[in-house]
Amino acid sequence: MQLLHLAILSPFLFAFIIPFLAKYAKRVHTGWFVLILPVLLFIYFLPMIRMTQSGETLRSVLEWIPSLGINFTVYIDGLGLLFALLITGIGSLVTLYSIFYLSKEKEQLGPFYVYLLMFMGAMLGVVLVDNVMVLYMFWELTSLSSFLLIGYWYKRDKSRYGAAKSLLITVSGGLCMLGGFILLYLITDSFSIREMVHQVQLIADHELFIPAMILILLGAFTKSAQFPFYIWLPDAMEAPTPVSAYLHSATMVKAGIYVIARFSPIFAFSAQWFWIVSLVGLFTMVWGSFHAVKQTDLKSILAFSTVSQLGMIISMLGVSAAALHYGHTEYYTVAAMAAIFHLINHATFKGSLFMAVGIIDHETGTRDIRKLGGLMAIMPITFTISLIGTFSMAGLPPFNGFLSKEMFFTSMLRVTHFDLFNVQTWGVLFPLFAWIGSVFTFIYSMKLLFKTFRGNYQPEQLEKQAHEAPIGMLIPPVILVALAVSLFFFPNILSYSLIEPAMNSIYPTLLADHEKFHVHISQWHGVTTELLMTAGIVVIGTIGYLSLNKWKGIYKLFPSKLTLNRLYDKLLTLMEKGSYRVTKQYMTGFLRDYLLYIFAGFIILIGGAFAIKGGFSFKTEGMAKIGVYEIILTLVMISATVATVFARSRLTAIIALGVVGYTLALFFVIFRAPDLALTQLVIETISVALFLLCFYHLPKLRLKTKTRTFRMTNFIISLGVGIIVTLLGIASSSQRTKDSIASFFVKHSHDLGGGDNVVNVILVDFRGFDTMFEITVLTIAALGIYSMIKTKVKEEGKSGE
Amino acid sequence: MRQQKTNDIILQTATKLVSFIILLFSFYLFLAGHNAPGGGFVGGLITSSAIVLLLLAFDLKTVKSILPVNFIYVAAVGLLIAIATGAGSFLFGAPFLTHTFGHFHLPVLGNTELATATLFDLGVYLVVVGVTMTIIQTIGEEE
Numbered sequence: 001m002q003l004l005h006l007a008i009l010s011p012f013l014f015a016f017i018i019p020f021l022a023k024y025a026k027r028v029h030t031g032w033f034v035l036i037l038p039v040l041l042f043i044y045f046l047p048m049i050r051m052t053q054s055g056e057t058l059r060s061v062l063e064w065i066p067s068l069g070i071n072f073t074v075y076i077d078g079l080g081l082l083f084a085l086l087i088t089g090i091g092s093l094v095t096l097y098s099i100f101y102l103s104k105e106k107e108q109l110g111p112f113y114v115y116l117l118m119f120m121g122a123m124l125g126v127v128l129v130d131n132v133m134v135l136y137m138f139w140e141l142t143s144l145s146s147f148l149l150i151g152y153w154y155k156r157d158k159s160r161y162g163a164a165k166s167l168l169i170t171v172s173g174g175l176c177m178l179g180g181f182i183l184l185y186l187i188t189d190s191f192s193i194r195e196m197v198h199q200v201q202l203i204a205d206h207e208l209f210i211p212a213m214i215l216i217l218l219g220a221f222t223k224s225a226q227f228p229f230y231i232w233l234p235d236a237m238e239a240p241t242p243v244s245a246y247l248h249s250a251t252m253v254k255a256g257i258y259v260i261a262r263f264s265p266i267f268a269f270s271a272q273w274f275w276i277v278s279l280v281g282l283f284t285m286v287w288g289s290f291h292a293v294k295q296t297d298l299k300s301i302l303a304f305s306t307v308s309q310l311g312m313i314i315s316m317l318g319v320s321a322a323a324l325h326y327g328h329t330e331y332y333t334v335a336a337m338a339a340i341f342h343l344i345n346h347a348t349f350k351g352s353l354f355m356a357v358g359i360i361d362h363e364t365g366t367r368d369i370r371k372l373g374g375l376m377a378i379m380p381i382t383f384t385i386s387l388i389g390t391f392s393m394a395g396l397p398p399f400n401g402f403l404s405k406e407m408f409f410t411s412m413l414r415v416t417h418f419d420l421f422n423v424q425t426w427g428v429l430f431p432l433f434a435w436i437g438s439v440f441t442f443i444y445s446m447k448l449l450f451k452t453f454r455g456n457y458q459p460e461q462l463e464k465q466a467h468e469a470p471i472g473m474l475i476p477p478v479i480l481v482a483l484a485v486s487l488f489f490f491p492n493i494l495s496y497s498l499i500e501p502a503m504n505s506i507y508p509t510l511l512a513d514h515e516k517f518h519v520h521i522s523q524w525h526g527v528t529t530e531l532l533m534t535a536g537i538v539v540i541g542t543i544g545y546l547s548l549n550k551w552k553g554i555y556k557l558f559p560s561k562l563t564l565n566r567l568y569d570k571l572l573t574l575m576e577k578g579s580y581r582v583t584k585q586y587m588t589g590f591l592r593d594y595l596l597y598i599f600a601g602f603i604i605l606i607g608g609a610f611a612i613k614g615g616f617s618f619k620t621e622g623m624a625k626i627g628v629y630e631i632i633l634t635l636v637m638i639s640a641t642v643a644t645v646f647a648r649s650r651l652t653a654i655i656a657l658g659v660v661g662y663t664l665a666l667f668f669v670i671f672r673a674p675d676l677a678l679t680q681l682v683i684e685t686i687s688v689a690l691f692l693l694c695f696y697h698l699p700k701l702r703l704k705t706k707t708r709t710f711r712m713t714n715f716i717i718s719l720g721v722g723i724i725v726t727l728l729g730i731a732s733s734s735q736r737t738k739d740s741i742a743s744f745f746v747k748h749s750h751d752l753g754g755g756d757n758v759v760n761v762i763l764v765d766f767r768g769f770d771t772m773f774e775i776t777v778l779t780i781a782a783l784g785i786y787s788m789i790k791t792k793v794k795e796e797g798k799s800g801e
Numbered sequence: 802m803r804q805q806k807t808n809d810i811i812l813q814t815a816t817k818l819v820s821f822i823i824l825l826f827s828f829y830l831f832l833a834g835h836n837a838p839g840g841g842f843v844g845g846l847i848t849s850s851a852i853v854l855l856l857l858a859f860d861l862k863t864v865k866s867i868l869p870v871n872f873i874y875v876a877a878v879g880l881l882i883a884i885a886t887g888a889g890s891f892l893f894g895a896p897f898l899t900h901t902f903g904h905f906h907l908p909v910l911g912n913t914e915l916a917t918a919t920l921f922d923l924g925v926y927l928v929v930v931g932v933t934m935t936i937i938q939t940i941g942e943e944e
Binding site for chain 1: 940
C-alpha cells in the first residue's frame with residue numbers, strides 16, 4: 001500500500017473515528033476535525049499538477065483479487081487529478097460551511113460526517129482508479145452514501161422519498177454500467193481502462209460494442225441526471241444544503257461526466273456516441289433550463305439548473321468526438337476544452353449559489369421565492385455572492401461563466417461545419433438549441449437573484465427575523481465567487497495546468513510525443529457570432545424575464561398527468577401492484593393448485609425434452625415372455641385401481657387400495673422376490689389398518705362439490721403424467737447401454753458378505769449405509785407421531801385449566 | 802367406546818398359543834435372513850404383529866404389564882447398535898460399516914457362521930419393532 005492508496009482510503013479510515021469524536025469531544029463541533037482531512041488531501045494532490053502538466057502519469061497497483069485481475073490500481077492523469085482537486089477542494093469548503101450550517105446541539109453530527117467522508121472517499125476512488133470493477137465498487141458507494149445523506153433528516157417523508165428515488169434510479173444505472181464493464185471485459189479480457197484504450201480497434205470491431213456503449217452511457221446519464229433520468233435530482237434537494245452543494249452540484253453528478261470523458265477514447269469514434277451523447281446533453285440542457293424557470297423553491301431552481309448545466313457539459317463532450325476524426329487542431333478540440341473549463345466553472349458558481357441559498361434558508365426560514373424579497377439591504381454579502389454566482393451562471397462578463405459559455409457556442413457553431421456523421425442536415429439545431437437553453441438559463445438566473453433580493457421585504461411571511469449570516473458561513477462561498485471572478489480575468493492559469501492535461505486524457509491517442517493541445521482562453525475575440533449570440537441572450541432574456549407573468553401560462557400547457565415524476569410514481573405503484581396481483585394469481589394457498597403446477601411442469605419439461613431430443617425408442621429384444629399369471633394379476637390390479645379412483649366411499653377406496661398392495665406382493669412372488677413379497681404383505685396390512693384408523697373419524701368423500709373443469713384438468717394432468725412415466729420407462733429399458741452390476745453382487749455375496757441371501761447381504765453389508773439412514777427415518781417418523789399426539793394432548797389440557 | 806366387556810375367551814386362548822408361534826417365526830426369519838428370505842426388517846414387523854395380536858385380544862394395560870418396555874427406547878437402542886456396529890470397524894482400521902464373518906466351532910451348535918452383519922440386522926430389527934409399536938401404541942392410547 002502506498003500513500004496514494006492511503007489517500008483514497010483515508011476518508012473511510014477517518015470515518016471510523018468520527019463517532020467517537022462526536023460522542024466524547026462534544027464541546028468542539030465535529031466538523032472541525034473533519035475539515036483537516038480534505039484540506040490535507042487537497043494539499044497532497046495540488047503538487048501533482050506539475051507532474052500531469054508535463055504529460056506524465058502516475059500508476060500504482062495494490063493487489064486485491066489478482067486471480068480475477070481485479071486490483072486496486074490507482075492511475076493519476078490530468079482528468080483524474082482535476083476531479084480529485086475539485087472533490088477535495090470543494091469538500092473542504094463544504095465541510096467548513098457545514099460547521100456553521102448544522103447546529104451542534106440539534107443535529108446528529110456523527111452520522112452526517114461519517115456519510116460525508118464515506119462519500120468523499122468513494123468519489124476519490126471513482127475518479128482515480130484504473131480498474132473498472134473497483135471503479136464500479138466506488139461508484140455504488142457514492143450512490144449509497146448519497147442515499148444516506150439525502151435521507152439525513154429521516155423523519156421527514158419527503159427526505160425518505162427523495163433518498164429512495166435517487167437510490168433506485170442511480171443504482172439501476174450503476175447496474176447497467178456494470179453490465180457494460182463486463183461486456184468490455186469480455187471483449188478485451190482486461191479490467192484496466194488503460195488496457196482497453198490500447199485495444200480500441202478491437203473494441204470498435206466487436207459486435208458487443210454498441211451494447212457496452214449504451215450500458216455505460218445509461219450509468220453515466222442516470223448519475224449525471226440527464227433526460228429522462230434527471231427526476232431524482234430535484235427530489236434530492238431535501239438533503240441538508242451542504243450536501244446539495246457538494247453532491248448535487250460539484251461532485252457526484254459529475255461522476256457521470258467523468259465516466260463519459262474517461263470512456264471517450266474507447267467509444268467516441270462511433271457516430272452513435274456522437275449523436276447520443278450530444279443530443280441527450282443538448283436536450284437535457286434546454287429541458288432543464290426551461291423547467292427551472294417555473295420553480296418557486298430556490299433549491300429546485302438550482303436543481304433544474306444543475307441538470308441543464310450538466311447537459312451542456314455532456315453535449316460538449318459529445319461534440320468533442322469530432323476531433324478524433326479531424327486531428328488535434330484547436331478548431332475541433334475546443335469542445336473538449338470548453339467542457340472541462342465549464343466543469344470547473346460550474347463547480348465554483350453552483351457551489352457558491354447553493355451555499356448562498358442555504359444561508360437564505362438558514363437566516364429567513366424559507367426557500368420559497370414568493371415569500372422572499374428585499375433582502376439586498378439586509379444581507380449584502382449574500383447578495384454579492386448570489387449576484388456573482390447567477391451572472392456567471394447566466395454567462396455574463398466579467399465572470400468565468402461567460403468565457404465557458406462563449407466557448408460552448410463556438411463548439412456548437414463549429415458542429416454546423418462538420419461533414420461527418422450526417423451532421424449537415426440537422427447540424428444547425430445544435431447552436432439553436434444551445435442558444436434557446438441559454439436564454440432560459442438567463443431568465444431563471446435573473447429570477448433567482450432579483451425575486452430574492454429585490455422587491456419588497458415581507459417580514460410577516462418569514463419564520464425568522466432576517467439577518468446576515470455568520471462569517472464562517474460566508475467564507476466558503478466568498479472563496480468560490482472570488483475564484484469565479486479571478487478565473488475570468490486570468491483564465492489561462494488553468495489552461496496548461498488543468499485543462500490541457502485533462503484533454504490529454506480525453507484524447508490520449510491524438511498527440512505525438514512532446515506535443516501539446518493549444519489551449520488559450522481569451523476574454524475578447526472581437527465581434528464574433530458567439531458574442532452576438534450572448535447579446536441576443538441578454539436582450540431576449542431580459543424581455544422574457546420582465547414579461548414572465550405574461551407567458552407563464554405556457555407551463556400549464558404541459559399536462560400535469562404526463563410528467564416524468566408521475567410516470568415514475570405510476571411505474572413504481574404499477575410494479576408493486578402488478579407483482580402483488582401476479583403473485584396473488586398463482587399463490588392461491590391451495591395445495592392442489594401447487595400440485596397442479598408441479599405436475600404440469602413435470603409433463604412440460606420431461607415431455608418437451610423427450611419430444612425435442614427424440615428420446616423415445618422401443619425394442620422388443622431381451623424382453624421376457626408374458627405368462628398367464630402376469631396377465632391375470634395385471635387385470636386385477638387395473639380393476640382395483642379403477643375402483644380406488646371411482647370409489648364413492650372412503651372405505652371402498654381403502655379396501656381397493658389394499659387389493660392393489662396385495663396384488664403387488666403377488667407380483668413380487670411371481671417375479672421371485674421373496675423378501676419384497678414378505679415385507680410388502682406385512683407393510684400393506686399395517687398401512688391399511690392405519691388408514692382405517694385415521695379415516696374412521698373423517699366425513700364422507702365429497703365428490704359432488706368438485707366442478708367439472710376441475711375434474712377435467714385433473715384428468716388431463718394425471719393422464720399426462722401417466723403417459724410420460726410409461727414412455728420414460730419403456731424408453732429407458734429399451735436403451736440400456738451397460739450391463740447391470742447385479743452380477744457382481746450375485747457372484748460375491750457368499751465369499752465377501754458371508755451370506756446366500758443376496759438381497760439381505762446388499763441391505764446390511766454392501767449397502768448398509770442406506771439401511772442405516774432408512775432406520776433413522778423410521779425412528780424420526782415414530783418420534784414425530786409420538787410427539788404430535790402427545791404434545792397436542794398436553795396443550796389441550798393446558799387450555800382446559 | 803366399548804360399553805360392556807365381552808367374553809373373548811376363544812380369541813384370548815388362541816392368542817396365547819399363536820403369538821408364541823408368530824414370535825418364533827419372526828425370530829427364525831431374523832436369524833435366517835442372511836442366507837434365506839427374511840432379515841431384520843420382516844422379522845421386526847412380524848414380532849410387532851405378534852404384539853399387536855396381544856393388544857387386540859387383551860387391552861393396552863395388560864400388554865403393558867406383560868411387556869413393560871418403552872418402545873421408543875427400543876428404537877433408540879436399535880439405532881445405537883446399528884451405528885456401533887458400523888463404527889466398530891474403526892477399531893480395526895477399516896472404513897465405516899465394513900463387515901466381516903467367520904466360521905466358529907461352538908459347544909452346542911457345532912460349526913456356525915457368525916457375521917457382524919447380523920449385529921447390524923439386530924439394530925434394524927429393534928428399530929422396526931420399536932417404531933411400529935410406538936406408532937400403534939401412541940395412536941391407540943389417544944382417546
